[in-house]
Amino acid sequence: MDILNIKVNALSANESFLRSTVGAYCTRTNPSIETISDIKTAISEAVTNAIVHGYSGDIKGIIDLSAKIEDNVLYVTISDYGKGISNVEQALQDFYTTKADEERSGLGFTIMQSFMDTLEVSSILGEGTSVKMSKRLVG
Numbered sequence: 001m002d003i004l005n006i007k008v009n010a011l012s013a014n015e016s017f018l019r020s021t022v023g024a025y026c027t028r029t030n031p032s033i034e035t036i037s038d039i040k041t042a043i044s045e046a047v048t049n050a051i052v053h054g055y056s057g058d059i060k061g062i063i064d065l066s067a068k069i070e071d072n073v074l075y076v077t078i079s080d081y082g083k084g085i086s087n088v089e090q091a092l093q094d095f096y097t098t099k100a101d102e103e104r105s106g107l108g109f110t111i112m113q114s115f116m117d118t119l120e121v122s123s124i125l126g127e128g129t130s131v132k133m134s135k136r137l138v139g
């Protein structure tokens, strides 16, 4: 067993904190620099979404990150308890954004999908969102 669990407030400083922490956590398996970089980018997108969309900038919001490495595969879940997504299928589409006015590209989920091996999004309106991703680290 090799697990990681972190609970933080929805502060933008925690975006880089979680990004770096998960990157550091993965180095124990000796992944390539590119693999680490892909993972950090995906974490960054998921945490930013929780802060910006889930909590709309309310720093009292809580973000839970849990991760494990099993057989050289990273499994990571990022959860918020914010506003939730009414239509997940639509949210996953390239360029779909509900914050176009704030210069969001609508490519966050696209990036997570292409940089990780798997992506699963579950969300309940008014209750929150969980983003589950995995990626093989070596081999």
Ligand SMILES: Nc1ncnc2c1ncn2[C@@H]1O[C@H](COP(=O)(O)OP(=O)(O)O)[C@@H](O)[C@H]1O
Binding pocket: 045, 049, 050, 051, 053, 054, 055, 080, 082, 083, 084, 085, 091, 092, 096, 097, 098, 099, 104, 105, 106, 107, 108, 109, 110, 129
């Ligand atoms: N954690 C979240 N809570 C609520 N809504 C979310 C969350 N993550 C994503 N969304 C919704 O999904 C849309 C698409 O997300 P994304 O692909 O990252 O694009 P962007 O962040 O640029 O809008 C967002 O505009 C938002 O409406």
Ligand SMILES: [Mg+2]
Binding pocket: 045, 048, 049, 104, 107, 108, 109
């Ligand atoms: Mg986004």
